[in-house]
Amino acid sequence: MSLQTELETIKDNGLRQIEAATDQKELNQIKVQLLGKKGSITQTLRGIAKLPVEERPTAGSLANQIRDELTTALETKLSALETASLNQKLAAEKIDVTLPGDQIPFGHPHVIQKIIDEIEDIFIGMGYQVLSGPEVEEEHYNFEMMNLPKDHPARDMQDTFYITKEILMRTHTSPMQARALETHDFSQGPLKMISPGVVFRRDTDDPTHSHQFHQVEGIVIDKHITMADLKGTLTAMTHALFGDKFQVRLRPSYFPFTEPSVEADITCMNCGGKGCAVCKGSGWIEVLGAGMVHPNVLKMAGVNPHEYGGFAFGVGPDRFAMLKYGVNDIRDFYLNNLKFLTQFD
Ligand code: FA5
Numbered sequence: 001m002s003l004q005t006e007l008e009t010i011k012d013n014g015l016r017q018i019e020a021a022t023d024q025k026e027l028n029q030i031k032v033q034l035l036g037k038k039g040s041i042t043q044t045l046r047g048i049a050k051l052p053v054e055e056r057p058t059a060g061s062l063a064n065q066i067r068d069e070l071t072t073a074l075e076t077k078l079s080a081l082e083t084a085s086l087n088q089k090l091a092a093e094k095i096d097v098t099l100p101g102d103q104i105p106f107g108h109p110h111v112i113q114k115i116i117d118e119i120e121d122i123f124i125g126m127g128y129q130v131l132s133g134p135e136v137e138e139e140h141y142n143f144e145m146m147n148l149p150k151d152h153p154a155r156d157m158q159d160t161f162y163i164t165k166e167i168l169m170r171t172h173t174s175p176m177q178a179r180a181l182e183t184h185d186f187s188q189g190p191l192k193m194i195s196p197g198v199v200f201r202r203d204t205d206d207p208t209h210s211h212q213f214h215q216v217e218g219i220v221i222d223k224h225i226t227m228a229d230l231k232g233t234l235t236a237m238t239h240a241l242f243g244d245k246f247q248v249r250l251r252p253s254y255f256p257f258t259e260p261s262v263e264a265d266i267t268c269m270n271c272g273g274k275g276c277a278v279c280k281g282s283g284w285i286e287v288l289g290a291g292m293v294h295p296n297v298l299k300m301a302g303v304n305p306h307e308y309g310g311f312a313f314g315v316g317p318d319r320f321a322m323l324k325y326g327v328n329d330i331r332d333f334y335l336n337n338l339k340f341l342t343q344f345d
Contacts, residue, residue, distance in 0.1 A: 003047055003059050010040045011066045018073045024081050031074050041067050111325065111344035112214055112333055115241075115317045116196045119216050122240045126233070128192045128218070133176040135198055139166050141175035146257040147296045154256045159202035169200035173217035174257060177293070177312055180219060181301035186308065190222030196317070207329045213318045221293065221303065221310035227260070230290055230311035238266050241320065245272070249284055258291025258312060269323045278328075285323060288315040 014034045021027040033039055041063065048059050109117065120130050148155055158171035176195035184191040196216040203209045220229065227250075235248045246267045253263040265284035267273045273283040290313035295305035318330050325344065327333070332340055 003044065003051060003055075004062055006044055006047075007041075007059075007062055007066050010034070010044060011069060014040075014070050015073055018070070018077050021077060021081070024078065024085075027074065027077055027081060034070050035067060035074075041070070108342075108345050110333075111341065112317055112321050114344065115321045115324065116214065116216060118241060119237065119315065119317060119320075120194065120196065122237050123194045123218065126192075126236070128194050131176060131180060131193055131195045132197055133170075133173070133179055133195055135170055135200070136163060137168060137170035137175050139168055141178050142168055142170050142172070145178035145297065145300050146174050147294050147300075148256050152256065154254075161200050161202060170197075171201050172199050172314055173197050173215040174312070174314060176217050177219045177257070177297065178301050181221065181298065181303055184221075186221075186303070190220065191310070192220050194218045205331055207331070208319070208322075210318065210330050210334060212334070213316065213330070216315045216317055217312070218315070219293065219310065219312040221298070221308050223308060225292075225310040227292060227311070230262075230292070230313070233311070234264055234288070234290065234313065237315075242266070242269070242324065247273070250290075253289065253291075255289055255291055257294050257297050258289075259294045261289070261291035264288045264290055264313070266323075270326070285319070287319050287323070288313055290314070 014030070017030045017033075018027065021030060035041055045060075045063050048056055048063065051059055124130065142160075143152075143155060144150075160171050161169040163169070173195050176193075176197075180191060180193045180195070184193075194216055195218075196214065198212060199215050200212050203211050205211055218233075220233070231248060231250060238246050238248050246269075249265045250262040251265065253261045255261040263286050265282075265286050268276060268279035268283050268285050270276050270278040271283065275281040275283045279285050290311060293310050293312050295309075298305040298308060318333060321327065321333065322330060
């Protein structure tokens with residue numbers, strides 16, 4: 001067989017093999033067989049040296065032409081195989097974006113925090129500032145500055161967790177009254193402040209008492225503030241939280257840091273005021289303590305009680321949450337039972 005015929009045969013067989021190749025690995029093997037160092041084209045090219053001199057240029061140029069044709073055919077096939085494999089991969093990895101995704105559970109504010117947020121919004125709307133204070137408090141602020149000197153019998157009203165003799169877990173948010181009074185600059189206007197937070201008492205837990213619960217303290221100090229302002233403010237808060245049907249009733253009470261002192265009841269949610277087991281037949285539920293700030297509290301904080309006066313109150317948002325959502329046991333709020341807590345989402 002002449003060299004030319006040999007080259008044509010290699011080309012025809014090579015093109016057929018290239019065409020029939022089904023994957024890149026196979027194509028690579030064909031490439032090596034045809035164009036590699038020991039490949040058929042290379043071997044044949046070696047034979048050129050044995051040809052008569054005048055035949056060598058024609059044979060050499062044919063060999064180069066065939067090598068180029070095979071190289072082009074290999075590249076074209078390689079690109080076709082790559083496209084086919086990419087299409088196959090895309091088809092296999094296709095996702096249906098219309099399918100519903102996996103539900104990722106999200107956290108949400110605790111129900112008591114929601115009530116506190118609502119109370120904050122109401123008072124911010126009435127021009128109050130919101131302050132927060134230490135839960136680990138000095139006895140000085142928790143008691144002394146609230147007109148409860150050492151050995152005052154009213155200290156027994158709030159059983160206390162002591163850390164040291166002078167440091168305790170605050171039993172109420174009222175120390176924030178003293179802290180705000182001390183720092184407020186009355187030349188800039190009246191003091192109108194609320195302070196929400198956690199408080200701690202050595203109370204025995206029962207359906208309406210927890211040893212750790214929340215309070216929102218409120219205080220307004222200016223000239224000419226009266227008890228009517230207190231009642232109006234508490235009524236505005238109650239209407240905003242529960243609706244206009246709910247009334248506020250003030251009953252005389254005693255707190256060492258207010259004079260006069262009151263406890264405020266609101267219309268029982270459960271019976272609408274008719275009287276039921278929840279309100280023990282009275283039609284009212286006690287939700288907060290309040291009163292006109294005692295002159296001693298003002299004096300100790302450096303405020304002249306002859307010039308300034310006002311009211312203060314301490315709300316229990318845990319009790320509000322119980323009323324609002326018909327929860328009969330305060331302890332449910334603290335058990336971290338997600339089935340219970342997620343119903344307030
Ligand atoms: C006080 O703590 C006063 N500092 C409130 C106050 C502030 C009076 C400013 C005057 C001026 P009392 O102990 O009554 O008061 O608590 C206030 C409210 O906290 C109660 O009305 C009730 O809603 C809530 N509360 C009291 N003890 C508990 C408890 N163990 N568990 C849950 N809520 C409670």
